[in-house]
Structure formats: structure tokens, C-alpha cells
């Protein structure tokens with residue numbers, strides 16, 4: 001959908017143009033003369049419309065001049081205007097183009113409230129779907145509290161209804177102005193108000209006569225918008241915390257950062273060591289929440305990290321050959337992707353650092369360490385919770401995606417690696433925009449297959465998943481086109497409605513009549529483990545006693561009996577030969593005789609004790625075996641009963657998983673390929689093969705370190721597809 005057209009921007013109504021055809025001809029004959037006349041006409045028109053339009057000030061206009069000092073009365077008036085506008089938010093067309101008169105632009109750069117000419121271009125496309133309508137209603141500043149609570153609400157709805165479709169939550173994050181941008185005298189063209197509304201202003205160029213130095217503005221409204229001062233934690237808690245909560249309830253979630261190169265996507269996703277981003281904070285949160293809730297302490301968190309570079313999928317944790325995408329019942333998977341079992345946040349951080357070092361980056365004119373690939377971190381969490389009667393296994397997948405930024409193809413004769421990269425990035429982002437369009441328009445066929453990126457995002461866009469999109473934008477007026485384009489697609493994405501979000505959980509309900517038996521079963525299992533521990537303790541005691549016996553007898557005499565560990569079938573009957581230097585030598589004194597007798601007595605006692613303990617262990621072992629057998633039979637019986645009453649007792653449902661999958665949780669986490677590559681974290685460093693990277697001629701980076709500020713943007717809108 002084009003943002004605006006010249007006819008819209010002219011500020012002259014079509015009817016009025018028709019009234020003066022002669023003048024129009026004179027414009028064509030002498031453009032300068034025409035320009036002057038046009039300016040006069042516009043000034044006249046402005047004067048005529050000034051009064052009627054005065055009450056309909058747009059909030060963006062007030063916000064254009066941040067330094068303006070208002071008198072108390074002015075402030076009151078403005079507050080009133082803002083309040084009115086808020087109230088009207090539900091009925092104001094979402095897409096607006098605001099035109100300011102030339103004089104305003106010239107005199108103040110930013111117009112005054114009292115001297116303002118604003119005209120709204122009507123939205124090109126009236127929203128068709130009811131979803132879109134409801135969404136627009138929700139865009140009012142405080143109309144329904146959607147926004148920060150949105151995902152929570154969706155989750156609550158899911159809680160009650162089980163299955164509903166969910167909308168994509170769309171957030172905008174404005175990054176601070178970079179040093180280089182400041183040095184080149186960029187002006188701020190974006191303002192965020194009420195942590196929701198984004199006002200974009202286009203300052204026309206001094207030499208752009210055709211545009212008559214008008215200042216154009218647009219207004220967007222998102223679930224939440226973050227000004228430049230927003231902390232990483234705030235971004236995480238508003239955008240992703242609820243999604244993590246959903247994952248812990250067995251719902252898949254996806255967060256993806258979208259925007260032009262240098263707009264702050266990687267900063268938002270990964271952050272720095274001092275200011276970790278969404279990926280790190282989400283995993284930290286996930287770990288702490290799992291530990292709090294996990295009923296039996298057994299949980300697993302599996303990680304995989306891949307990149308899509310030049311339309312090939314690569315494993316970032318174990319670089320090697322490109323991976324092949326396959327589709328199965330669980331969705332699209334990268335065959336052979338390494339999955340690491342992580343046990344702590346620190347480990348995850350290390351993995352991310354490791355993976356990011358392998359990520360392809362190149363310096364661009366905007367960003368020193370521009371990501372040239374789309375990176376996807378997938379975290380699969382499984383754990384068990386227990387309510388009054390059920391033990392529920394929950395499985396959730398969180399995908400965190402840092403998309404590559406777009407870059408204008410440089411006018412160069414050479415078809416360099418960079419231009420190929422750029423073309424591929426744009427191709428995949430274009431494919432993404434086509435998918436967004438198709439989803440918004442409710443088409444049956446969504447062209448996910450057009451690129452690897454969209455194939456991988458199939459679950460997240462329109463799939464059964466809670467999805468969050470964070471659109472990153474730059475404040476610089478030099479990046480106006482990119483910012484406008486990003487905001488446009490973010491605005492469009494709001495209208496996507498994902499499929500009903502299924503819950504990956506298995507609840508085994510214990511029926512009334514079986515509750516007692518289950519308790520008994522648990523009790524028996526507890527007793528079993530206690531008996532095992534007791535047996536181990538006895539064994540230890542026995543060893544200690546034998547050790548004592550050995551110490552007390554040696555070197556005078558060999559141990560009376562061998563340890564059970566070293567005993568042979570005949571050891572107990574063996575007669576020990578006495579050494580000459582051992583006991584009973586010819587130099588024995590009465591004292592030594594006494595000592596020897598005492599020692600022998602002790603040894604005999606100990607032998608007796610050992611024998612007793614051995615008998616006791618044998619008895620316990622036998623008892624234990626019998627008890628285990630009984631309990632096994634009992635458990636088998638219970639399982640058989642549960643199997644019979646499965647239809648009645650099964651209360652949970654599995655969205656995408658099969659019953660067989662549950663038997664082997666690890667199987668579910670992995671691709672259909674065997675988890676041959678599953679390794680411990682220690683293997684990672686060995687697994688890296690920088691040579692592979694070098695061979696491919698790609699540069700990789702060690703991100704997670706403060707980056708130098710960006711240079712002015714030279715980028716074009718990333719996808720100029722028709723809306």
C-alpha cells in the first residue's frame with residue numbers, strides 16, 4: 001500500500017484545481033511563475049481553512065517542537081487537544097498524512113499550534129476484516145488496556161477457551177541517535193508519546209521546490225512503543241515476559257526483531273554484556289520460572305541457534321555444512337541441527353556468545369557490525385507440574401529471531417559478495433512481506449516457501465503460536481524512508497491473526513477411585529528408594545568394619561576372612577598360612593602374647609560382626625527383591641488400569657505431539673534426524689571450525705560488546721512491495 005501520493009500531498013482539492021484550468025496551463029508554461037502563483041494560492045487556501053481546521057490539531061504537531069516552552073494556558077489547551085484526540089483515536093483513520101504549510105516550515109521548522117494547517121489523507125484501504133476493526137478500536141490510548149496486558153489476556157482466554165486464534169503483538173523500539181548521526185546534523189523525525197503512539201515527521205529538503213518545504217507527518221499506534229531511554233529489562237518485560245509464561249504453559253512463542261540495518265535489532269535481541277537483551281533475559285526468566293514450578297525437579301531446556309545466510313541455513317553452535325529444511329508433523333525443522341541441553345543461564349550466555357561469533361557480519365555504512373544473516377534461537381523447555389490430582393508434562397518452544405537489516409543495493413559495477421548478500425536479505429524480507437500481506441488479506445495460500453526465512457517463520461506467522469514483533473527504528477531524519485517502511489510493515493503485521501494456539505501438555509488425571517492407589521504407589525516408591533539407600537548404608541558399614549578388621553590384624557596376621565568383594569568361592573574355607581615373622585614367633589613375650597590374644601579377640605568380634613552384617617544384607621536383599629517384584633506387579637496393574645480408563649481420565653490434550661513422542665522427550669525436541677549431534681557444552685569449543693567460515697569467505701563476529709554508533713543511513717525501504 002503506497003504511503004501517500006502526490007495528489008494527496010498537494011493540499012489542493014481536486015475540485016479547486018479544476019476551477020482554474022488557465023492557471024494550471026500557466027504553471028506548465030513557466031514553472032517558476034507557476035510556483036509563485038501556486039504558493040500564493042496555497043497561502044490563500046491556508047488562510048481560508050485556518051479557522052475551521054484549528055480544533056483538529058494532530059498530536060504529532062504539538063510534539064514536533066520539543067523545545068517549545070508553553071505558557072500555562074497553551075499547555076492547558078494542548079492537554080485538552082491531546083485528550084480530545086485520544087478520545088477520537090478509535091474513529092480517526094489510522095494512516096494519516098499531515099501537511100503543514102510552507103510558511104510554517106520556513107519560519108519555525110516546527111509549526112506552532114495556533115498557526116497550523118493540517119489535512120488528513122484518508123486511508124487508502126478501509127479495513128475489511130472484523131479483526132482489523134477490533135484491532136483499530138484497541139489502538140485508542142486506553143480503550144481496552146491491550147498492549148502490555150495483551151498477551152496475558154490472550155493466555156487467559158486460552159486458559160478458559162482452550163483454543164483461540166491470537167493476534168501478533170506489535171511493538172516499536174526507537175534507538176538513541178548515534179554519534180555519527182549527531183555529527184552530520186541529523187534531526188529527530190520520530191516522537192513517541194504515551195508509550196504507544198509513534199509520530200513520524202518528514203522534513204522536506206530546502207532544495208525540494210516541488211514539495212514546497214512542507215512538513216509531512218504520520219501517526220501510528222502500536223501495542224506499546226519504547227522511546228530511546230527504555231531499558232532492556234523494560235523491553236523484555238513488556239514484550240516477551242508473558243510469552244515466556246505462555247511457553248511454560250505449553251504454548252509456543254516467537255519474538256522477532258524487524259527493521260532497517262543499524263536500527264537496533266541485534267541490540268534488542270542480544271544486547272551487550274552489561275545490558276543483555278531479550279534472548280538472555282528470556283532464558284534467565286525461563287530457568288528461574290521452571291525451577292520454581294517444576295514438581296519433580298526434572299526439566300530439560302534444549303537450545304539450538306541457526307542463521308539463514310544467502311538462502312542457506314547454518315548451525316551457529318556447530319558450524320559445518322548447510323542444513324536442509326524439512327517439514328514434518330511438528331512443523332519445519334532443520335535436519336541435523338545441533339541441540340544443546342543447557343543447565344544454567346551462564347551456559348546459555350556462553351552458547352549465545354559462541355553462536356554469535358559464528359554469525360556472518362559485515363560493516364555497512366550504517367552499522368560497523370551489521371548482521372548479514374537472520375539468526376534464530378530456539379529454546380525448548382519441558383518440565384512437569386502437579387496440581388491436586390494431575391501430573392502434567394508441559395512442553396513449550398520459544399523462538400527468538402534477529403532478522404538481518406535491509407540495505408540499499410549500492411550503485412556499483414561489481415557484483416560483490418555484499419550485493420549478493422543484500423539481494424538475498426531483501427529477497428527473504430520481501431518474501432516475509434508477501435506472507436504478511438497474504439495473511440492480512442486472509443488468502444488461503446501463504447507463500448511461505450518463497451524463502452528459507454519464511455519457511456522457518458511459518459510457525460510464528462499465522463501458525464499456532466503467540467507472536468511478538470519488535471520493530472526497531474532510528475530517530476534520524478536521514479533514515480526517514482527506512483523508518484516509515486518499518487512502521488508501515490509493523491502496522492500491517494498488527495492485522496495478522498495467528499491460528500488457534502494449541503497447548504503442548506499431557507495431563508494424566510488420576511480418577512477418584514484410583515487416588516488412594518496412586519498415593520499408595522507413591523508411598524511404595526518412596527519406601528523403595530529408602531530401602532535402597534538403607535542397603536547402600538549397610539554396605540558402607542560393612543566395608544568400614546572390614547577395613548577395621550584388616551587394620552587390626554595386619555601385619556601380625558592376615559585378615560581372617562576376605563572381603564566379599566575379593567572373596568573367591570573357597571575363600572571362607574581357606575586356611576591361612578602363618579608367617580614366621582607373623583604371630584607365634586619364638587621371641588614372644590607374655591606382654592606381646594596378651595596383646596596378641598586381645599587382638600585376636602577383637603578380630604574374632606569383628607569377624608562375627610562382619611558375618612552378621614553379611615547375613616543381614618543378604619536378608620535385606622532378598623526382602624528387597626521380593627518387595628520390588630510385588631511393587632512392580634502392582635505398578636504394572638495400575639498402568640494397565642489407567643490404560644483402560646485412558647479415554648475417561650485423559651484431560652489434557654496435545655496439540656502437535658503424539659503420544660509416542662512423550663515416551664522419549666528428547667525425541668520431541670529434535671529433528672527427525674537422530675540426535676547424533678547432541679553434545680555437551682564442553683564439546684562446543686572443539687566443534688567450531690573457523691576454517692569453514694574462512695573457507696566460505698564470511699566474516700563472523702563476537703558481538704555482545706558495545707558497538708560504535710551508527711553512521712547515517714543510505715538505505716532504501718527494505719521492501720517496496722505494493723500494499
Ligand SMILES: Nc1ncnc2c1ncn2[C@@H]1O[C@H](COP(=O)(O)OP(=O)(O)OP(=O)(O)O)[C@@H](O)[C@H]1O
Pocket residue numbers: 174175176228259260261262263264265266267268364367369370371372403404405406472706707708709710
Ligand atoms: N536501544 C539502544 N540503546 C543504545 N544503543 C543502541 C540501541 N539500539 C541500538 N544501539 C546501537 O546502535 C548500533 C546498531 O545496532 P544493531 O547492531 O543492534 O543494529 P541492527 O538493527 O542489528 O543492524 P543490522 O541489521 O545491520 O545488524 C549498535 O552500535 C548498538 O549498540
